[in-house]
Amino acid sequence: KALPASVNFVTLLDEKQVHYTFRTLDSVQSNPSSVGKWYQRVVRDSQFNKARHPPLGIIFCWDSILDKKTYETHITFSQATRDRMHAPAGITMFGDTAWYDTMLFGLAPEGKVRIWLQTLKIGDNLTVQPEKLVTLSGRELRVCKNISNHKQGYDYSQTTKDFIKDKTYPYGEW
Template sequence: MEIIRLAGLIPVLMLTACHGTDQPNTSVKNDVPTEWKFNFFTPKALPALVTFAAILDADGKDYRFNTLNSTSALPGVIGEWNDKDRAPGGYWNHVERPPKHILFCWDSIIDKTVYETHLTLSAAVVEKMRSPSGKSDPYNNTYDTLLIGLAPEGKVAVWLQGIGFEPNYRVTPSVLKTVSGDKLDICRGVTKHPNGYKYYGDTPDFIRGKVYPYGSW
């Protein structure tokens, strides 16, 4: 697994954390999963790519991801977010405790821009990810997957993936800040498109005749 845990990132993540006043309950129940997952996605034909992620989990462990699961476009997400579509998983995007503070770099191909997002989950959301839901489900009884949607204008939205067939659970981070341009810090120069951006696939046809940002995000 290409995860580098480095203490040097902790001050950066804690700088984000200082904007939130709540602290997580770090006691771990015995009936919770052994890992938590996080996946990124975009609306249909509005591509973006997450290139780097740093996470401080609820127990203070620091992770850096230079290799991540693909940032998938969801065909059912058109014009606005919904609570039913889910990003597919993969091998890389998981941590040992619920994620608390997340910093990630992403190429918004549709915006032709590099963004840097700082995201902190509230103590209540972290506890919801630790705790059994009380629902009857033969596969997983805990909200163990975070879904992060990326849209034009650098807009970011967050859900806990629903259990079984229930809808996803939209959450409001206690900190959510996205910057670009000369405000980039960690993400300055981090891109998979050093020679510029070009629309591809079904994007040109999809956006033809539509008005940017192609929906309400």
């Protein structure tokens, strides 16, 4: 909400070796409960960015408005995460078997990234521990070089200015 980030590009390889590229990305709704900390009880619907099978790996490019920089995050997922996505959730939704088939990504200042599998009930989402997670910026960028929604520079909204006033960077517990 107060520390916005925008994802600009995603490339994903699923476990069946199908490659996906997403340039039109699902919208991100602000969540007042996540201000200043990770919040695990988020529920979102995916509209555009769907893969048929659980991911082996993802690379995505994102801008941290607060940090005024572009980040490139590389994630490799474990077999345990893919196995969890293949197993029924143990409940039904509208008479159909429910699955943990939606990943949520949290992006925070300093290029910090956290991942969850979305639960299907009120409660904490399942934390995903990736096999490997690396975030690059600056001269280290490879895939994300020149991919930004803010090529003309970054500007803070009044909400962000009000939130960071008299606080110490990185503005919360990540």
